[in-house]
Amino acid sequence: MTLTEKILARAAGKGSVKAGDNVWVKADILMTHDVCGPGTIGVFKREFGPEAKVWDRHKVVVIPDHYIFTADSKSNRNVDILRDFVREQNITYFYDVIDDPNGSWKFDPSKGPLQRQYGSQYAGVCHTALPQKGHTRPGEILFGTDSHTCMAGAYNEFATGIGNTDAGFVMGTGKLLLKVPETMHFRLEGQLQPGVMAKDIILHCIGEIGFDGATYRAMQFDGPAVKNLSMDDRTTIANMAIEAGGKNGIFECDDQTRAAVDARCRLNGTRQTYEPVERDRHESFVYELTVDLSKLEPTVACHPDPGRRQLARLMTQTQLDRAYVGSCTGGKTSDFLEFARVLRGKKVVIDTFGVPASPEIVHDLQTARWDGQTVWQILVDAGVQMTENAGCAACLGGPVDTFGRMNAPLKCISATNRNFPGRMGHRESQVFLASPATVAASALTGHITDPREYLS
Numbered sequence: 001m002t003l004t005e006k007i008l009a010r011a012a013g014k015g016s017v018k019a020g021d022n023v024w025v026k027a028d029i030l031m032t033h034d035v036c037g038p039g040t041i042g043v044f045k046r047e048f049g050p051e052a053k054v055w056d057r058h059k060v061v062v063i064p065d066h067y068i069f070t071a072d073s074k075s076n077r078n079v080d081i082l083r084d085f086v087r088e089q090n091i092t093y094f095y096d097v098i099d100d101p102n103g104s105w106k107f108d109p110s111k112g113p114l115q116r117q118y119g120s121q122y123a124g125v126c127h128t129a130l131p132q133k134g135h136t137r138p139g140e141i142l143f144g145t146d147s148h149t150c151m152a153g154a155y156n157e158f159a160t161g162i163g164n165t166d167a168g169f170v171m172g173t174g175k176l177l178l179k180v181p182e183t184m185h186f187r188l189e190g191q192l193q194p195g196v197m198a199k200d201i202i203l204h205c206i207g208e209i210g211f212d213g214a215t216y217r218a219m220q221f222d223g224p225a226v227k228n229l230s231m232d233d234r235t236t237i238a239n240m241a242i243e244a245g246g247k248n249g250i251f252e253c254d255d256q257t258r259a260a261v262d263a264r265c266r267l268n269g270t271r272q273t274y275e276p277v278e279r280d281r282h283e284s285f286v287y288e289l290t291v292d293l294s295k296l297e298p299t300v301a302c303h304p305d306p307g308r309r310q311l312a313r314l315m316t317q318t319q320l321d322r323a324y325v326g327s328c329t330g331g332k333t334s335d336f337l338e339f340a341r342v343l344r345g346k347k348v349v350i351d352t353f354g355v356p357a358s359p360e361i362v363h364d365l366q367t368a369r370w371d372g373q374t375v376w377q378i379l380v381d382a383g384v385q386m387t388e389n390a391g392c393a394a395c396l397g398g399p400v401d402t403f404g405r406m407n408a409p410l411k412c413i414s415a416t417n418r419n420f421p422g423r424m425g426h427r428e429s430q431v432f433l434a435s436p437a438t439v440a441a442s443a444l445t446g447h448i449t450d451p452r453e454y455l456s
Contacts, residue, residue, distance in 0.1 A: 002183040004218035006277040028140035034064040036145035043168025055174035063126040072399035095123035116388040124358030124390035127328035134270030154234035156253035182286040188225035190294035195452035198233035199435035207309025215245035243306040301433035315448040321410035323443035326355030327395040330415025342440035343382040353404035
């Protein structure tokens, strides 16, 4: 069996499963957020009754993160709906925007978009918060009401996005009926060259198979090159499995995985026991691709879908209005370090926005120093508009006052993960996906630029 098949078989209580089987699996974690949480709660109460209790209050994780830092009253109300439900159900893990469990959330636009407006429990983007808070463990099943839940596959678990109806059912029963997906195999060899990042790996893979090439399939990433990829790198790759239509993305468990999971579980007091799945000698794949990382170059996914691959060095005629670094796939500490490496001592020439994925990353950037300067200050000095309000922000558009949102038909190069029309705001805007290094180089020139020009 493949890695995905092994996890599903275990969760179904079966000795083995194969692609195409329909199986009932037990969930280890159900995550929901402020966009889909109210709808999921509505389904749960409608189907199980207004007085029903969730199947396990310790396994439901609630993380407001999407439409948070906006004066839109309906968006603010969604967070209050989550808080009321958490209090009613006595749910253990709720990463609220405010500290008062009986309070009400309201964004204050008079403070501006850059100044912190969250309490001590807020965790930022759900997919980044889940591993940081100790909720991703090898060999487990994670369901989330967000398509990029597949990011947690970097930790050797079956993680996938589900809709409100399925989530309402899981909330009440702890189970879900799944069809076992076929598995596509991506073997990674060689080593990335300077200026090439994990984002370039996944953009290359999606370019090879197309934005629908993995529809309802598992994307398994392994091979000798994986040991040289950090956990941040692996999450960047797994996160975008959905951008090829994938059901999930998944990596093997190794010493890096164990060290990261063990540290986070101890730090947050979450469950520390888990059982990884390992590769079989005989696995059945529906597709196989070997990728030599040493031959990859900085890559861009062109408007209007992530499969429109092109090399950055061939796109210098593409003029830009905006640059953006942030989101679960592009707002990690390591992403901002590479962003700063290119921008250090220089000035951007187009509007450039930086949105860290979590408060912890804000702290990292504001305390880590290069030659006496914090990374945060290096970016601000370069002309980047950096906000302390970690969250999804303009990655998925949102209300018109969302930080970094495109409210006009602009062209933006972004380290985010999706570029369908209207994704970051105006429906006639264009989004070009790239690594943080490529975004930085392009911000310096005003057109798509190969970052290797700025790296010695």
